[in-house]
Amino acid sequence: MRHAYPAEAIRAAEAPALAAGEPLMERAAYAVAAAVVAEARRRGLALVGARALVLAGGGNNGGDGLFAAAHLARRGLVVTAALLRERVHPEGLAAARRAGVRLLPVSGDGAQGHTGMPAPGLAPVLAVADDADIWIDAIAGIGLTGGLRGVSGALVAALNERRERSILDPLVVAIDVPSGLESDVGAVPGEAVRADVTVTMIGLKPALLLPPAAARAGRVELVDLGLAEALAARPAPVRRLLGVDVADLWPVPGPADHKYTRGVVGLLAGSDAYPGAAVLASSGALRTGCGMVRYLGPEGAARMVLARHPEVVTAAGRVQAMVLGPGIAVGAPVPESAGRALVDSEVALVVDAGGLDWLPTDPTALAGRRVVLTPHAGELARLLTTRGGDPVERSTIEADPARWAQRATELTGATVLLKGAVTVVAQPGGTVFSQSDGTGWLATAGSGDVLAGILGALLAGSDAPAGELAAAAALVHGRAGVWAARNRRGSEGGPSPVGDPVSATGRGPLDDRDPGAPITASDIAAAVPEVVRGILAH
Ligand SMILES: NC(=O)C1=CN([C@@H]2O[C@H](COP(=O)(O)OP(=O)(O)OC[C@H]3O[C@@H](n4cnc5c(N)ncnc54)[C@H](OP(=O)(O)O)[C@@H]3O)[C@@H](O)[C@H]2O)[C@@H](O)CC1
Ligand SMILES: Nc1ncnc2c1ncn2[C@@H]1O[C@H](COP(=O)(O)OP(=O)(O)O)[C@@H](O)[C@H]1O
Ligand SMILES: [K+]
Known part of the structure; x- marks a missing residue:
């Protein structure tokens, strides 16, 4: 660290x-x-x-x-x-x-x-x-x-x-x-x-x-x-997490584990307008490793999720962590399953995009719970403006991301992961993490949905503090982008598994001589297992 x-x-x-x-x-x-x-x-x-x-x-x-x-x-x-x-x-x-x-x-x-x-x-x-x-x-x-x-x-x-x-x-x-x-x-x-x-x-x-x-x-x-x-x-x-810190807190399954002890992630993501977010958040969670993904969103998106990931379950049931909001439009009504998760203190939450509107207005309502909001600067500007009373511009946030992420923790009572080229994680009354593990190639539609899935799986599988897991998710997501950009082979099936052992750890920046290749959000999810393996083998 x-x-x-x-x-x-x-x-x-x-x-x-x-x-x-x-x-x-x-x-x-x-x-x-x-x-x-x-x-x-x-x-x-x-x-x-x-x-x-x-x-x-x-x-x-x-x-x-x-x-x-x-x-x-x-x-x-x-x-x-x-x-x-x-x-x-x-x-x-x-x-x-x-x-x-x-x-x-x-x-x-x-x-x-x-x-x-x-x-x-x-x-x-x-x-x-x-x-x-x-x-x-x-x-x-x-x-x-x-x-x-x-x-x-x-x-x-x-x-x-x-x-x-x-x-x-x-x-x-x-x-x-x-x-x-x-x-x-x-x-x-x-x-x-x-x-x-x-x-x-x-x-x-x-x-x-x-x-x-x-x-x-x-x-x-x-x-x-x-x-x-x-x-x-x-x-x-x-603080900034390094690979070794992530290895220390990564939930590696042991002989006594079964799928429920590994953790179940519920996903309320995707809508008729943005069904792909459901697929990408599922991919992020599955590739991170969890006992099960339950997809609880609309039927059309569920069909797409199952077509890509037949291992996803669409029946309701218990979850340890719930991902609320990727691919859900601002102003969408609160689905029943989201409403339940928001008041169930046993369930950890990742709240993204349209789900940010569903948060309780009283910041003490989330006290003691592991809840992580994952806005980008535009979403945070909206949240701060709605909650704080005074208008806050995106550019104001970009001029001092850590300060505004901290302000958002005060207003919501949640941990706030503010996405960007450098991602900052602020926790109520706590340390700020600053993670700079990625590449500009990560700025592509659906990238944030994959991150939400990664974080959901980590919260479901580990009891570690939400802020540390959020920083770990940002590290893995960033390195997965680097790995994918470096190893992209041009097939539609995601990055080729052929990579040299050093690059498989996702370490080292891409540089001017080798800036890497364009990647899609699916490529990022597909690279997560290689990155995790590299981190754990270290
Ligand atoms: N003590 C030691 O042995 C060791 C100390 N160490 C070193 O000392 C550093 C701390 O030294 P420090 O406390 O003297 O302050 P320092 O950073 O030089 O700044 C003061 C100068 O900045 C100026 N200045 C201020 N604001 C300004 C502004 N807005 N715009 C323009 N100017 C401005 C201010 O001008 P003044 O206000 O006096 O007009 C004054 O000239 C530390 O960073 C490390 O490098 C280490 O190597 C370890 C050993
Ligand atoms: N220039 C950049 N360098 C590194 N990472 C970036 C950069 N721009 C964006 N990202 C990362 O890409 C992701 C984009 O997420 P988001 O804005 O939510 O996209 P979407 O809503 O399309 O999924 C975030 O994880 C962010 O940290
Ligand atoms: K200096």
Whole structure:
């Protein structure tokens, strides 16, 4: 599991070490320099003579940058440090000067320059940036408050603009957190550095896991500075499950199991308008593994489900988990079986799409139950607007998904899995999970129906907390998309089972050289068993 800690916890963990005189900044700076060297080599950049620009702010983040500048200069790089404050870390500055780093004070005059025009005071540093192979961002770390101001804001805006126009393609390494991100949250308050690599100290920060901020960080390298133990004692409000965590909570059947102990999933999904959702949610549940799927929706959809999956049962009966709503239109009346499941505290629930309207209005009605809502941002906007009173736009949610998912838990009393390129799971009063396991190929109709089925099967088969199972479902769904996109062979029967053992675990991103193939929602469901096998065999 990855854990992310607020700035307050990081400072509390480092305080005793600093008081004891441990050289934390020297360790941090050494790690940054090592990461820059490793990444530069990976890119085939000759180190001696390579030009690096360090953007140094006035705090300890700037101190890290200046000490790193000194290390790099001693390795033979040609290093310039842009000093963005009149006063910067004095020992760092002295170390940089001794190592032959060129020091470039950046004047704040006119730094606020109007849109599209770099401010006049920035011209010298932009000239160095234009020529540099490497930019190191040491403007601010966990000490940043609010959007980047003044000369730093104007400089980052100008640098981003140059990169966007593809004039430049430097390696950008951020120290601790890309400057401009507030380390405790996923929202991006203004202009922020876009890093290829972020070398973060002591522990991960929420901004490095949460959307949309996390996208600015690139690859994240954690350097614990010897404080991992001190930090582990503190609560981590943001987490990410890894494959091993999913293996730990996966319900693997033993010799004493029979189909009822494995769990029965009830499905109220699909309608005359969207019958395919019934098939896809069934596929998701069956491929995840459960004792039985009971399909309880309309007859037309039931025929389609049975044609694809003869193992599905259409008779009513007991269920451990119920999936309500995929493929059901907004405003549809509450079917009797859904009404029963909503008041039966023994039954875990997945509530999606049209089913979201069926939730009780009193948030305490679901207290103590395992209930997971699975909206995408548009559905969540509707739910928040209906429940919270004030209109909330989809774009508002996309600007801070974790915050709005948490708001929805308060309004409904349920766990909320908010789907997206990064999926966040918020629980009443609890940890937020942030899962980034998928690929853009997953954005295809019916993909969410498969996810609802996967989660239904997990809730039916395991007593683990709903939030963890929801994060596990997102991980498996994401990896199934990656596996399918990588192994798609073009037949209509779903992905070929022929895949190399590494890809069968669904690990590793698709990349520019191998972006993968288009997939359908059925392909995602078909890939789930391979992904589960890979995770369990690990
Ligand atoms: N202590 C240690 O030995 C270790 C510390 N470590 C490192 O220290 C970092 C924390 O250092 P910190 O507390 O000094 O804060 P830091 O992130 O540098 O930010 C302060 C600077 O940002 C500026 N600034 C703030 N808001 C701004 C805005 N909106 N817009 C523009 N500027 C803004 C602020 O300017 P000012 O407000 O003073 O004008 C000031 O210059 C941490 O992230 C890690 O990298 C680790 O290496 C471990 C060892
Ligand atoms: N760009 C993306 N990268 C990774 N996963 C994505 C991306 N876009 C969407 N997804 C995933 O695809 C699924 C889409 O679900 P949803 O929007 O409910 O589709 P549908 O209603 O058609 O089934 C979600 O699980 C979501 O997390
Ligand atoms: K930084």
